[in-house]
Amino acid sequence: MEKELILEIKDLVVRFETADGVVHAVNGLDLKIEKGRSIGLVGETGAGKTTTALSMLRLVPDPPGVVECEKLELSGRDVLSMSVSELEEVRGKDISMIFQDPMTALNPVFTVGEQIAESIQIHEKVSSQEAEKRAKEMLELVGIPGERAGEYPHQFSGGMKQRVVIAIALACHPKLLIADEPTTALDVTIQAQVLDLMRRLKEQYETSLIMITHDLGIVAEICDDVAVMYAGKIIEIGTLRDIFNKAKHPYTEGLFNSIPNIHDRKAKLTPIQGLMPDPTNLPEGCAFEPRCPYACEGCKKEQALLQISDTHFVRCSRYLEEGFHIERKEKE
Amino acid sequence: MTRYIVRRLLLMIPVLICVTFVVYFLMDLAPGDVISQLAPADATPQQIEMLREEYGLNGTIIERYGRYLWRLLHGDMGTSFFLKRPVFSVFLERLPNTLMLAFASILVAILISLPLGIAAATHHRSWLDGFSVVLSMLSVSMPAFWLGLLLIFIFSLHWKIFPSGGSEGLKYLILPALTLGTEQAGNLTRITRSSMLDVIHQDYLRTARAKGVSEKKVIRHHALRNALIPIITVLGSTLGNAFGGAVAIETVFAWNGIGRLTVMAINNRDMTLATGCIFMFTLMLNMTLLVVDIAYAYVDPRVKARYSK
Numbered sequence: 001m002e003k004e005l006i007l008e009i010k011d012l013v014v015r016f017e018t019a020d021g022v023v024h025a026v027n028g029l030d031l032k033i034e035k036g037r038s039i040g041l042v043g044e045t046g047a048g049k050t051t052t053a054l055s056m057l058r059l060v061p062d063p064p065g066v067v068e069c070e071k072l073e074l075s076g077r078d079v080l081s082m083s084v085s086e087l088e089e090v091r092g093k094d095i096s097m098i099f100q101d102p103m104t105a106l107n108p109v110f111t112v113g114e115q116i117a118e119s120i121q122i123h124e125k126v127s128s129q130e131a132e133k134r135a136k137e138m139l140e141l142v143g144i145p146g147e148r149a150g151e152y153p154h155q156f157s158g159g160m161k162q163r164v165v166i167a168i169a170l171a172c173h174p175k176l177l178i179a180d181e182p183t184t185a186l187d188v189t190i191q192a193q194v195l196d197l198m199r200r201l202k203e204q205y206e207t208s209l210i211m212i213t214h215d216l217g218i219v220a221e222i223c224d225d226v227a228v229m230y231a232g233k234i235i236e237i238g239t240l241r242d243i244f245n246k247a248k249h250p251y252t253e254g255l256f257n258s259i260p261n262i263h264d265r266k267a268k269l270t271p272i273q274g275l276m277p278d279p280t281n282l283p284e285g286c287a288f289e290p291r292c293p294y295a296c297e298g299c300k301k302e303q304a305l306l307q308i309s310d311t312h313f314v315r316c317s318r319y320l321e322e323g324f325h326i327e328r329k330e331k332e
Numbered sequence: 333m334t335r336y337i338v339r340r341l342l343l344m345i346p347v348l349i350c351v352t353f354v355v356y357f358l359m360d361l362a363p364g365d366v367i368s369q370l371a372p373a374d375a376t377p378q379q380i381e382m383l384r385e386e387y388g389l390n391g392t393i394i395e396r397y398g399r400y401l402w403r404l405l406h407g408d409m410g411t412s413f414f415l416k417r418p419v420f421s422v423f424l425e426r427l428p429n430t431l432m433l434a435f436a437s438i439l440v441a442i443l444i445s446l447p448l449g450i451a452a453a454t455h456h457r458s459w460l461d462g463f464s465v466v467l468s469m470l471s472v473s474m475p476a477f478w479l480g481l482l483l484i485f486i487f488s489l490h491w492k493i494f495p496s497g498g499s500e501g502l503k504y505l506i507l508p509a510l511t512l513g514t515e516q517a518g519n520l521t522r523i524t525r526s527s528m529l530d531v532i533h534q535d536y537l538r539t540a541r542a543k544g545v546s547e548k549k550v551i552r553h554h555a556l557r558n559a560l561i562p563i564i565t566v567l568g569s570t571l572g573n574a575f576g577g578a579v580a581i582e583t584v585f586a587w588n589g590i591g592r593l594t595v596m597a598i599n600n601r602d603m604t605l606a607t608g609c610i611f612m613f614t615l616m617l618n619m620t621l622l623v624v625d626i627a628y629a630y631v632d633p634r635v636k637a638r639y640s641k
């Protein structure tokens with residue numbers, strides 16, 4: 001039986017109309033997330049990960065952002081047709097986001113306690129004392145002593161700020177949590193604690209999670225599924241096992257080849273050659289084609305998402321050819 | 333914080349002394365002499381000399397200034413030559429009028445600038461934004477006395493709604509307050525708009541929105557609170573300008589405040605009164621700036637942290 005869908009996106013397109021041209025940030029993205037599952041969204045910088053996440057909250061800055069989408073549903077509710085006040089109810093309660101840069105994500109003129117409590121007071125009809133108490137509990141949950149609730153962001157280190165941002169996002173136990181590189185500012189032990197926290201949350205509240213990251217290690221640790229993004233499109237999606245053991249797309253292969261392998265330290269690191277294409281001027285066919293070692297004429301045409309297995313899809317037309325495979329060995 | 337305030341207060345002393353020095357000497361350089369105005373037309377040189385001594389105007393300028401400063405340091409601002417009353421009590425008598433005008437004009441300025449500046453920033457590049465820019469340029473480049481005369485012409489002479497001058501009540505306050513207020517509004521609108529524009533793209537507003545904070549509250553609570561710091565600075569100097577602008581405006585509207593008193597004192601070469609008035613003006617201005625600096629600490633916790641060190 002199919003589980004309840006928490007999020008469904010169909011054909012999301014986002015472009016930024018700036019003075020220097022139109023930036024095509026997201027170009028036709030489909031995504032489904034089941035309740036309680038977590039998906040890792042990986043891809044290099046500029047791939048459109050943050051923009052995709054902001055679109056789910058309907059928070060893409062407009063102008064310059066223009067969002068077009070066929071379908072955007074949050075637990076079956078149509079987000080596209082929501083009124084402003086309905087959106088405000090959903091944000092922070094049903095769906096919340098941990099932002100990428102902790103140094104700027106907190107308001108410098110309010111105490112961290114106030115900033116956590118605000119979220120609680122908006123969504124749950126509680127007194128301000130109660131909200132304050134809950135804010136302190138949230139702080140302790142992310143490993144910061146409750147007494148520090150009265151302090152201001154400038155009194156916190158980067159890692160602590162990040163944890164405050166996490167506490168804000170978790171304050172109302174959202175159904176869907178988007179974490180945009182939540183651990184980049186943290187040292188390894190804190191990182192482990194934060195991941196542990198998210199895992200607990202997932203189990204306790206059946207929170208679904210979108211984990212945006214460059215770090216495949218984090219993906220392996222916490223995600224059930226992985227989506228690989230390139231130039232605003234998902235180019236490969238599957239379960240953790242599909243992607244880590246049976247990667248199909250040449251770009252995914254490149255990603256794995258450019259990180260150290262613990263099992264084979266002698267293996268050479270081979271970074272992907274070249275740069276991401278200019279988002280104001282994307283090639284018509286596969287956006288990875290100019291950098292792809294397997295490219296051929298067919299790659300210059302629009303690529304469809306091909307099904308490899310029940311769970312595994314790849315956007316690479318070369319798999320239409322009999323016997324095509326990439327070099328990376330499949331593991332079982 | 334207390335230490336900071338004490339230090340600022342001590343720093344005011346040299347500033348105030350310099351101001352009295354400059355004013356006293358400038359007054360002395362100006363042609364004309366209070367004695368020749370006070371003495372009867374047929375006074376003998378001896379009588380004039382006696383008068384000089386009576387008013388403490390004998391000796392060199394250095395001696396005279398020295399005596400003045402000595403008394404000032406003991407809290408005595410001297411007696412007005414013309415009004416024959418202590419300068420301080422004359423000042424106190426006129427102070428309420430000037431304060432009333434200053435605060436009324438600030439109120440006018442705030443009521444115009446804050447909404448207009450915020451709306452201009454949130455509707456960046458719209459017609460409203462353009463309107464605010466044009467309006468603030470106009471108000472900055474228009475001399476206050478000219479605007480005052482224009483308002484008198486329209487509202488007193490033409491429509492006869494408000495009196496053209498006097499200081500007998502609220503009705504008399506409206507035109508001068510409007511004049512001074514609009515004059516200040518330009519600068520304040522400009523700074524409100526630009527500091528809101530700086531803040532409005534900050535990440536923390538996105539965090540607030542993502543929490544479900546309403547747009548209205550995002551702007552008025554989260555953004556404005558951050559934009560307030562430069563606004564308060566300008567507000568302080570606006571209050572200063574309101575005191576300064578009062579000199580011209582009080583004269584135009586015959587508003588009996590300190591500005592008008594100062595002009596009168598200068599015209600009559602009333603040394604003690606003029607120096608005293610300007611001394612008090614400077615003191616008020618410095619106090620305002622101090623209050624502004626203290627206000628920062630309440631708005632911005634980072635500043636407060638700096639003071640407590």
Ligand SMILES: Nc1ncnc2c1ncn2[C@@H]1O[C@H](COP(=O)(O)OP(=O)(O)OP(=O)(O)O)[C@@H](O)[C@H]1O
Pocket residue numbers: 016018023024025043044045046047048049050051052061064100279
């Ligand atoms: N407000 C904006 N105005 C103009 N262009 C934008 C804006 N926000 C994002 N972009 C552009 O959209 C593209 C996608 O950006 P996005 O922030 O989604 O990338 P990302 O995958 O999150 O990258 P990173 O890993 O560095 O966070 C980039 O080319 C970026 O320059």
Ligand SMILES: [Mg+2]
Pocket residue numbers: 049050051100180
């Ligand atoms: Mg990003």
